[in-house]
Amino acid sequence: MNLQSNDFELFALPQRFAQDASAIDARWKELQREAHPDRFAAQGAAAQRVAMQWSARINEAYRRLKDPLQRASYLCELRGAPINAENNTAMPAKFLIEQMDWREALEEAEDEPSLDALWDQLRQSRHEVLQDIERLLDRDNDAPAAAQQVRALMFIERFGRDIEARFEQLGQ
Amino acid sequence: MALLQISEPGQSPDPHQRRIAVGIDLGTTHSLVAAVRNGVAECLPDGQGRVILPSVVRYLEGGGRQIGHDAHAAQAHDPENTVASVKRFMGRGLKDIANREKLPYRFTDASEQGGMVSLQTRAGAKSPVEISAEILVTLRYRAEDTFGNDLYGAVITVPAYFDDAQRQATKDAAKLAGINVLRLINEPTAAAIAYGLDNGSEGIYAVYDLGGGTFDISILRLTRGVFEVIATGGDSALGGDDYDRALADWILGQAAVMAASPAAKAAVKMSARMAKEALSTQDSVVARVELERRAIEVTVTRNDFEAVTADLTARTMTAVRKTLRDAKLGRDEVKGVVMVGGSTRMPQVQRAVGEFFGREPLTNLNPDEVVALGAAIQANALAGNNASGDLLLLDVIPLSLGIETMGGLVERIVPRNETIPTAKAQDFTTYKDGQTAMALHVVQGERDLVQDCRSLARFELRGIPPMAAGAARIRVTFTVDADGLLSVNAREQGSGVEARIDVKPSYGLSDDEIARLLQESFTTAEQDMKARALAEAKVEAERMVIATRSALDGDGQLLGAQERAHIDDLMRQLQDIAQSGSDAGAIEAATEALAKGTEAFAAARMNHSIQQALAGKNVETL
Numbered sequence: 001m002n003l004q005s006n007d008f009e010l011f012a013l014p015q016r017f018a019q020d021a022s023a024i025d026a027r028w029k030e031l032q033r034e035a036h037p038d039r040f041a042a043q044g045a046a047a048q049r050v051a052m053q054w055s056a057r058i059n060e061a062y063r064r065l066k067d068p069l070q071r072a073s074y075l076c077e078l079r080g081a082p083i084n085a086e087n088n089t090a091m092p093a094k095f096l097i098e099q100m101d102w103r104e105a106l107e108e109a110e111d112e113p114s115l116d117a118l119w120d121q122l123r124q125s126r127h128e129v130l131q132d133i134e135r136l137l138d139r140d141n142d143a144p145a146a147a148q149q150v151r152a153l154m155f156i157e158r159f160g161r162d163i164e165a166r167f168e169q170l171g172q
Numbered sequence: 173m174a175l176l177q178i179s180e181p182g183q184s185p186d187p188h189q190r191r192i193a194v195g196i197d198l199g200t201t202h203s204l205v206a207a208v209r210n211g212v213a214e215c216l217p218d219g220q221g222r223v224i225l226p227s228v229v230r231y232l233e234g235g236g237r238q239i240g241h242d243a244h245a246a247q248a249h250d251p252e253n254t255v256a257s258v259k260r261f262m263g264r265g266l267k268d269i270a271n272r273e274k275l276p277y278r279f280t281d282a283s284e285q286g287g288m289v290s291l292q293t294r295a296g297a298k299s300p301v302e303i304s305a306e307i308l309v310t311l312r313y314r315a316e317d318t319f320g321n322d323l324y325g326a327v328i329t330v331p332a333y334f335d336d337a338q339r340q341a342t343k344d345a346a347k348l349a350g351i352n353v354l355r356l357i358n359e360p361t362a363a364a365i366a367y368g369l370d371n372g373s374e375g376i377y378a379v380y381d382l383g384g385g386t387f388d389i390s391i392l393r394l395t396r397g398v399f400e401v402i403a404t405g406g407d408s409a410l411g412g413d414d415y416d417r418a419l420a421d422w423i424l425g426q427a428a429v430m431a432a433s434p435a436a437k438a439a440v441k442m443s444a445r446m447a448k449e450a451l452s453t454q455d456s457v458v459a460r461v462e463l464e465r466r467a468i469e470v471t472v473t474r475n476d477f478e479a480v481t482a483d484l485t486a487r488t489m490t491a492v493r494k495t496l497r498d499a500k501l502g503r504d505e506v507k508g509v510v511m512v513g514g515s516t517r518m519p520q521v522q523r524a525v526g527e528f529f530g531r532e533p534l535t536n537l538n539p540d541e542v543v544a545l546g547a548a549i550q551a552n553a554l555a556g557n558n559a560s561g562d563l564l565l566l567d568v569i570p571l572s573l574g575i576e577t578m579g580g581l582v583e584r585i586v587p588r589n590e591t592i593p594t595a596k597a598q599d600f601t602t603y604k605d606g607q608t609a610m611a612l613h614v615v616q617g618e619r620d621l622v623q624d625c626r627s628l629a630r631f632e633l634r635g636i637p638p639m640a641a642g643a644a645r646i647r648v649t650f651t652v653d654a655d656g657l658l659s660v661n662a663r664e665q666g667s668g669v670e671a672r673i674d675v676k677p678s679y680g681l682s683d684d685e686i687a688r689l690l691q692e693s694f695t696t697a698e699q700d701m702k703a704r705a706l707a708e709a710k711v712e713a714e715r716m717v718i719a720t721r722s723a724l725d726g727d728g729q730l731l732g733a734q735e736r737a738h739i740d741d742l743m744r745q746l747q748d749i750a751q752s753g754s755d756a757g758a759i760e761a762a763t764e765a766l767a768k769g770t771e772a773f774a775a776a777r778m779n780h781s782i783q784q785a786l787a788g789k790n791v792e793t794l
Contacts, residue, residue, distance in 0.1 A: 002779070002783065029395065029398050029564070029566075032398070032564060032566060033564050035782050036564055036566070037653065037654045038355060038554060038564065038654060039564075040778070041325075041354050041355065041554040041555070041556075042554065042556045042719075043719060043774075044716075044719060044767070044774060045767075046767075046778070047775075050774070050778035050779060051778060051782070052653055052654070054778075054782050055654070056593045056594050056595040056651065057595075059591050059592070059593065059594050060594070062591070063590070063591075
C-alpha cells in the first residue's frame with residue numbers, strides 16, 4: 001500500500017458500489033489514528049510533512065467513498081468509463097422530459113407543501129437511480145451504463161440544491 | 173510502531189526528565205496556563221497564587237510593561253496605553269473591528285498593505301500579535317519557573333470559528349514568545365477533553381461558553397475517541413460584562429441617580445459585578461456605590477437580577493437553537509452539555525441551559541480553567557508523555573477556502589466543515605494568448621463575491637511558457653494542515669513551473685517581521701538574551717540528537733552504509749559543538765545540518781512505519 005493506492009485498497013474494502021457506511025467510518029478513524037500528524041508531533045518537521053500527506057490522502061479517500069455519487073463516479077473511472085460530465089451531456093429523452101417537468105413544478109411551487117412533494121419525488125428518483133447503479137456496477141459489471149446513470153444522478157443532485165435554495169427563499 | 177516507543181516509560185531517552193508541555197488558554201478577558209503533574213491537569217499559579225492572568229498589557233514610560241493584574245488595574249487611568257481584549261484584533265483589519273469608535277485605542281490602519289491593524293501606544297505601534305506574545309511569554313515564564321526547566325511545547329486554544337488569519341496570528345504570537353506550538357486546538361474541544369468525554373461514551377456534546385465579553389456555542393461529535401466540531405455559533409458581543417451593565421443600570425434606576433463621570437460609571441459597574449457574583453450563592457445582596465455627591469445602597473435580590481438580565485440569557489439560547497439547526501440536530505440528541513466561562517456560574521444560566529436540553533449541564537470543573545486543563549491534557553499526550561494516550565482530534569475547517577476567478581467571483585476549493593488535514597487541487601488556465609504570468613488571489617468565506625470574503629493572500633505564478641489562451645494547465649493545490657493553516661501551491665502542468673506560499677502575507681506577519689520582532693523583543697529587557705539563546709540552542713541540539721539516535725536504533729536498517737556514516741558524522745559534529753561550544757549560531761547551524769542530512773531518512777521511516785501500520789489491517793479486524 002502507498003499513497004497511490006486506490007481508495008478501496010487504502011480502506012481495505014471490496015471494490016464495489018455497495019458499502020457499509022459504518023465500516024467506512026470505522027476504517028477512516030482507524031487509519032487517521034495511525035497517520036495523523038498529531039501522532040508525530042514530537043518527531044520533527046519531515047515526519048510531520050509525510051504524516052500530513054498520508055492524513056490528507058486518507059481524508060480524500062474517505063470523502064469519496066462516503067458519498068454515493070462520488071463513489072460511483074470513482075468506480076466507473078477505475079473500470080475505464082470516466083464520467084466526463086462536461087463533454088457528455090446526451091441524456092435519454094425520457095429523463096430529460098422528466099427533468100423539464102420537475103423544473104416547471106419548481107417554478108410554480110409557491111409554498112412549502114408543494115416543495116415537500118417535489119422533494120419526495122426527487123428522493124424517490126434518487127433512490128431508484130442508486131439502485132440501478134448498484135446493479136450495473138456490482139452485478140452486471142457494466143461500467144459504461146453505470147456512468148450514464150451517474151450523470152443522471154448529477155442532474156438530480158443539482159435539482160436537489162435548487163429545491164433547497166427555494167426552501168430558503170420561502171423561509172425568509 | 174517503532175516511532176512511538178521513544179517516550180514509553182523506561183525507554184524514555186531522558187528518563188529523569190519528562191518533557192514540559194503545557195496547555196494555554198489565550199482568552200479575550202483572561203489567560204491561563206496548565207500542565208499535567210502527577211497524572212492530573214492543573215492550572216499553574218503565579219508567585220502570588222493566582223492562576224488567572226488578565227489578558228491586559230500596559231506599555232509604560234521608559235520602555236517597561238505591565239502584564240496582567242497590574243495592567244488591568246491601570247486601565248481606567250491609562251486607557252490608551254493599556255490594551256485589553258487584544259484577541260478581538262488578532263488577524264483583523266481596521267474595517268473588521270466593530271464599535272472601534274467606542275474603544276480608547278488609536279488604531280493604525282495597515283490595510284493599504286493588506287495588513288493587520290496595529291495600536292499606537294507610547295511604546296510605538298504594536299501589532300495584536302506582539303501584544304498577545306507579551307501575554308504568552310508571561311505564561312511561558314510562569315511555567316518554566318514552576319518546573320525549573322525549559323518548556324518543550326504548548327497546545328494553545330483558539331475559538332472554533334477562528335479563520336486562517338486569526339489562527340496564523342495566534343501561532344505567530346507563540347513563535348514570538350519563544351513557544352513551540354504542538355497544536356492549536358479549538359476551545360470547546362479542549363473543554364470536552366477536560367471533562368474526559370473523549371474516553372467516555374460516544375455521541376453529540378454541546379459546549380456552552382459564556383465568558384466576560386463573548387458567547388460561543390459549539391456542537392461536537394465524538395466517535396471512537398475522535399472529536400469533530402460539527403457546528404459553531406454564538407455572539408461575539410455578549411458576555412458577563414453585559415450582565416454587569418444591565419444590573420448597574422437597574423441599580424442606578426432604583427436609586428434614581430445618574431452616573432455622569434467615567435469614574436462613577438466604573439464604580440457602579442464594579443459594584444454590580446460584585447453583586448452578581450454574590451448572587452450566585454445567595455438570594456440577595458446590598459450593592460453599595462460611592463458616587464461624587466452621595467453614597468447609594470440598593471438591595472438586589474436574585475429575582476431582580478434575573479429579571480433585568482433575562483433577555484441576555486434568552487439571547488444565548490437563541491444562538492444555541494440556531495446552532496443546533498445548523499448541525500441538523502434536535503436538542504434531545506445532545507448527550508451532554510459542558511459549561512465554560514465564569515459567567516456560567518450564574519444560576520439562571522445553568523437553569524436555562526438545563527431546561528432547554530432537558531439535562532443537568534456539567535459544572536463540576538472550574539469554568540474559568542476548563543479550557544486550559546483540556547489543552548494541558550492534549551499537550552501532555554502530544555509531547556509523548558502519555559504513551560497510552562489514545563486521543564485523536566480531528567478538526568474541520570471553519571470557513572471555505574477559494575480563489576478569485578473572472579468577474580470577482582469565488583471558486584470554492586475547500587468547502588467549510590471539511591475534515592483536515594486536506595489537500596485539494598483545481599485546474600485553471602490562461603485567458604490570453606501568450607500569457608506568461610497568472611495572479612492568484614486566495615480568499616476565505618462563504619459568499620460568492622470576492623469582495624464579501626476575507627482576502628488571505630495574493631501571489632503570482634510567473635514563467636509560464638507562452639501558449640494559446642486556454643492551453644496552459646495550471647493546477648492550484650490547497651493544503652490545510654491539522655492546525656487549519658493553509659499553504660497554496662500552483663504548478664503549470666506542461667512546463668513544471670511552480671509557485672508556492674504559506675498563506676500569511678495579508679494578515680499575518682512575514683517571516684522577516686517575526687525575525688525583527690524577535691530580535692528587539694521583550695526578552696532582551698529582563699533576560700540575558702545571549703545566555704537564553706545558547707541554552708535554547710543546546711536544548712534543541714540535544715533534542716535533535718536524541719531523536720536521531722532513537723530513529724537509528726529503530727529503523728537503521730533502512731539506510732545504506734554510506735548514508736549511515738554521513739548521519740553518524742553529522743551527529744558527532746553536533747555533539748562536539750554543543751558540548752564545548754559557546755556560540756549559539758554555530759550550534760544552530762550544526763543542528764540544521766543534521767536536520768537536513770536526516771530529512772530523506774525521516775521520510776523513508778515515516779512511509780515505512782505508516783505502511784506497516786496500515787497494511788496490518790483488513791476488513792475482518794474491524
